[in-house]
Amino acid sequence: MIPVTWPCPLPDGGMAGEYALAFDQARARRLLIVPALFDEANRMRRLTVEVMRRLDGAGIDSVLPDLPGCNESLQPLAAQTPQGWRRAMAAAAQHFRATHVLGIRGGALLTPPGLPGWHYAPAKGASILRQLIRARILAAREAGRDESQDTLLAAGSMEGLELSGFRLGPEFLRAFQTLTPQPGASEVGQDMIGGGGLWLRAEPDEDRRQADALAAVLAIGMRA
């Protein structure tokens, strides 16, 4: 596994380098993984990479790109949009010559529609946003401030909003609310993986059996 860079399209037509983690031995079967979003990205990171290690052992290349504005990206998160993220993932798929795609949780909103693949426990934009805003409301209430979903969203659609440390721009918030998982992928539910979803955990954790199960679903599907 090595960190690599790939050319990611900018809104103005230019290109910027973004990082990706890659298991790449130029093998025929190549999986692009669109990561879970925001705080869930942290909680799902270890499972995601554990799945990549297992796929590598099964003879499958995989790549996990950063979304622009996230992780080691040099782009400002507040300037990103869901459409830009979709373009970025399509560019990553092309650059790495992906044959299949996996979207994890909110990553399912961004998978390039032309590729066969899977959505693991896909989440709608509205429910991801609702949960982030709810966390902010709860934290504000503890601090003695009263906030509500409607007023925060209305203000956010005009001037952006900071949610759990993520500064999201107005255009992002407006577009993300109506985003639904991309069509065409096979859904992998938690019942197929066993145990409780790791994105729910109050603290990041790992689960070897879940990584085994998800890698098996993917490896079997990519052999077909």
Next chain:
Amino acid sequence: MQTDIDQLLRHILTDVLGLKAGQADGFTIETGLFGHLPELDSMAVAGLLTEMEDRLDIMIDDDEIDGELLETYGSLLAFAEAKRAAA
């Protein structure tokens, strides 16, 4: 005797808190939650409530969420049962 809602709620807490299977069976109505479990921060509580909405098929208004609701397992269960009865 555990109701279905009781069982579902114990399942959800098992997932959120990363408990071992069966560990949540030891929860009583007096078991302390928010304020007693440091890992249950605002983000985890938001996840817990959203998961309750999904699995119990209820809607929770943010105005209904206060410290008392999450004080003990019993208060959270009573809330979930009242919500479900009204749904």
